[in-house]
Amino acid sequence: MQRFLKSFIITVLASSLAATAAFAHAFLDHATPGVGTTVSGSPSELTLSFTQGVVVAFSSVTVSGAGGAVPASKPVNDPSNQQIIHVRLGHALKPGSYTVTWHVLSVDTHRTEGSYHFTVS
Ligand SMILES: [Cu+2]
Numbered sequence: 333m334q335r336f337l338k339s340f341i342i343t344v345l346a347s348s349l350a351a352t353a354a355f356a357h358a359f360l361d362h363a364t365p366g367v368g369t370t371v372s373g374s375p376s377e378l379t380l381s382f383t384q385g386v387v388v389a390f391s392s393v394t395v396s397g398a399g400g401a402v403p404a405s406k407p408v409n410d411p412s413n414q415q416i417i418h419v420r421l422g423h424a425l426k427p428g429s430y431t432v433t434w435h436v437l438s439v440d441t442h443r444t445e446g447s448y449h450f451t452v453s
Contacts, residue, residue: 358384358415358438360446370451374424378404380434385414390437393419397430414439425452 364379395402403422410416433447
């Protein structure tokens, strides 16, 4: 009976781990400037923090506002955390609303995408 219980528990654990892995894509956890927030003055860069490591070579972040696309660097991984990427802005943002659109490839080879807004006052 004990042996049966043990193997049953191991099976349940293994399948819940497999389920977790299947859904562990890289989704945006938080960002700076924050999602939906208003910041006073232009940020010089955007920081996006994901729920999983991001492969920057196959990822992109675009920023656009009322004046169109904002020049921005390719994303780079934070040196201390592969789940965090930084994008430097090519010039200061005028006051207004901006849309950040991201496409990322996570370390588990799954592609995800999304967008969010922030405002510069
Ligand atoms: Cu995944």
